[in-house]
Amino acid sequence: MKWFQFFSLGLLVTLTGCASNSADMDKQWLNPPMAVPLQANVQYEIQVARLSQLLQRTDLEDNVRAKMHFERGSYYNSLGLRDLAQLDFNQSLQLNPAQSVVFNQVGQYFTQIGDFDSAYEAFDSSLELDPANSYALRNRAIALYYGDRLPLAIEGMTTYYKENPTDPYRALWLYIISREVGPMEASITLEKRYQARNDDWGWILVALTLNNITEEEAFKAVLAGSRDNTVLAERLTEVYFYLAKRHQIEGQYAAAVSMYKLAIAQNVFDYAEHKYAFLELTKIFEQVRAEQLQKAKEEQAQKEAADSES
Template identity: 35%
Template structure:
């Protein structure tokens, strides 16, 4: 992987512009950093959107169900390209033609969670589950909604249901851990360690659990694991999107919110729009900013006293 100088200088500016991070902290991040070129928009998706536009505009014999499916497909392509407003328009139009399209409700739930419109997100995801109780991702996405809404007990319930369906999936274990951490830190760590022992492999995602547990130190994680042994269908931008995001979550848990904010910005910079880690990096930045403000206010109050 070769980093482009223009992109690298842009990231330097991003780090230097993070005024809340002390100079020593910025230097530490720079020393550890692996910067990737952002994911490029897939030309195949763009061509398919053009074809769908043609069909929807000119095929006057389409029935309602077919229109719903085409609009849903175009919405999912817009979503993959990061065109979220266009995606939401398509999903809503798809539901106008087929109100029983659970997948469209699922996507809308994700989008509403990203903009922190949690009540709309719950409504959409519960509609998806009512239409399809075995929907493969609606429990995950409702758990994510509850997590960012601060309803951690509910998040644990949904993440547990999602985890139990495929305990060999490390990302399910990680999100269950993140929610449990907000309820009981030591119990969360114990449970994640148990899941790691019971189901863990050498798969990349399980290395992320080792990072969260402190089994792998941050520098070793970056040097030995983060950029190696990519899967056949995995890009470096995808790998680093996950790396940056979970490093950010780790730094949050350690109270290093300024550093966390930089990592979340880097996760966003990968342009891997479909990844949950990219979707919620901006929300995490806002949460880190809020935590820094709370720390500042406490420090001011302590100094004044």
């Protein structure tokens, strides 16, 4: 992203000040737990090449061509080639606009780039075509959250949560959104849901968010439950994202930025936590910039008041 280099440099002084108050954290993250970043899946690349060849044929019916564009776009998505995926999804919809799953993918793309109005339109189209599309319901609620339309975001995520109250990820996202309007109530509610938890791995993430377990305990759980490097990368992506969110909520921006970068570094392109880590970094940038501007205004006002008194 264009702002990323400026972001890293412009906030260095501010974030260094935050980090200097936590020497223990600096020591802790000298060697953060990492998986080998996921590499491009050779089978996906082969499928992209095969579909590209098939799409050159002139005798394909529109519905078949639309399906091929969607399939190739899905492979591009999994390879981290977001813009190429979007091109294929758009072509698929031009050939066959009655595809709820494709509109959902398009909506996620617009959310990632911050074009929230287009994201809402895409998710609305997805749900009009298939009201039972839970992924579109969830992703629209998340887009509404990042677009600062909190009442609608809470309403949508509440509906999504009620479809499966035992799902820790639904409980976690409902908490993340709800705490924007009622932090204490959201924490109490999430704690109650955590106490009634099942054995799903995701409740570890809830416990980490609630500070019910230490970071060391969370990483031990990751290592104990990871069968291979892929699972390890996936779970570390989740842990780093929600740990970053906790630090961000607590105003520990330096730690949050580091955690979001570690979530991105695992290369788990299909995971929402990877996709939305970029948006969270943007939010921190905007929040810190706003705080710096407000501080500058206050200092200027104090200076002017002092000058007038003298």
